Amino acid sequence: MIYTVTLNPSIDYVVKLDDLKKGDINRTVEEYVYPGGKGINVSLILKELGYESCALGFVSGFTGVYIQSILSEKNLKSDFINLENGFTRINVKVKSKEETEINGQGPHICEEKLNMLYEKIDKLNSDDILVLAGSIPSTLDERLYENIMARIQNKNIKVIVDATKKLLLNVLKYKPFLIKPNNNELEEMFNVKLESIDDVVFYGNKLKEMGAQNVLVSMGKDGALLITKDNQILRSNVGRGIVKNSVGAGDSMVAGFIGGYLKNHKYEEALSLGAASGSATAFSYDLATNDFIKIIKSEIKIETLN
Numbered sequence: 001m002i003y004t005v006t007l008n009p010s011i012d013y014v015v016k017l018d019d020l021k022k023g024d025i026n027r028t029v030e031e032y033v034y035p036g037g038k039g040i041n042v043s044l045i046l047k048e049l050g051y052e053s054c055a056l057g058f059v060s061g062f063t064g065v066y067i068q069s070i071l072s073e074k075n076l077k078s079d080f081i082n083l084e085n086g087f088t089r090i091n092v093k094v095k096s097k098e099e100t101e102i103n104g105q106g107p108h109i110c111e112e113k114l115n116m117l118y119e120k121i122d123k124l125n126s127d128d129i130l131v132l133a134g135s136i137p138s139t140l141d142e143r144l145y146e147n148i149m150a151r152i153q154n155k156n157i158k159v160i161v162d163a164t165k166k167l168l169l170n171v172l173k174y175k176p177f178l179i180k181p182n183n184n185e186l187e188e189m190f191n192v193k194l195e196s197i198d199d200v201v202f203y204g205n206k207l208k209e210m211g212a213q214n215v216l217v218s219m220g221k222d223g224a225l226l227i228t229k230d231n232q233i234l235r236s237n238v239g240r241g242i243v244k245n246s247v248g249a250g251d252s253m254v255a256g257f258i259g260g261y262l263k264n265h266k267y268e269e270a271l272s273l274g275a276a277s278g279s280a281t282a283f284s285y286d287l288a289t290n291d292f293i294k295i296i297k298s299e300i301k302i303e304t305l306n
Ligand SMILES: Nc1ncnc2c1ncn2[C@@H]1O[C@H](COP(=O)(O)OP(=O)(O)OP(=O)(O)O)[C@@H](O)[C@H]1O
Pocket: 181, 182, 183, 217, 218, 219, 220, 221, 222, 223, 224, 237, 238, 239, 243, 246, 247, 248, 249, 250, 251, 252, 253, 274, 275, 276, 277, 278, 279, 280, 282
């Protein structure tokens, strides 16, 4: 079974404006609400691709009720822990001449509730896949993903981590199967400016030396670079289309990678389906559909750089 963990889910309130004026009243031309949070997005795309998963994490308040109801309407398996405080955050995604996001902090998670999550994680079996994705509420310890990985280190569980800065760096010693920073996050982690694809390879390799088995660096409209466990360096292009809402493109890429890998254990296929899923979501208001992913996949080319 594939499990996704979203410690800090969200409702994504996507608004389209002609022009965003700071300090003024802005009126939307279109608006949408979607259940969000990185792990939940991964589960939703996995479902599109025909893979069952179970979404774990914390929900709270009226927004938490909404998320659970939408996921159950979509027949997505979930096993969330209800917090008795606060409410699941609402993240505002403004689509105007550029994309602007306001992500909430999310409710506090007390130790008792955190232990309930650990108990669920402890029940995972070998050969399960675990996706740890997204930020954690600011009141929690930055070693949280590391603590989860420590608990399961002796089981043969493939762990995929999509997080930033210390949250990601701290898990590397437990050898996650895959990490997926984007190019900006890679720059932040090493405090450098990436000037070329060679730079991306260089710093991606550093994450590998620090313990990651496979490193996938997504680069938005510039595609993605994968450094595999066996040191192959693969690069993907992107599909052709008009960007509608790139929120969730990275999560779609992670889901596509997992789906592609499970198909035949070939990294080319994993990267190709990952890239197609990422682009297809960027070209949709909501997350991509399987039909659209298939169309975009025919435009994806994988190049070997070494
Ligand atoms: N503008 C775009 N045009 C085509 N494809 C895109 C575009 N943006 C993203 N993608 C596809 O999606 C993949 C992941 O995108 P990106 O690098 O933006 O991830 P991310 O920063 O983790 O995204 P997010 O946090 O919004 O989910 C890219 O590698 C690419 O394949």
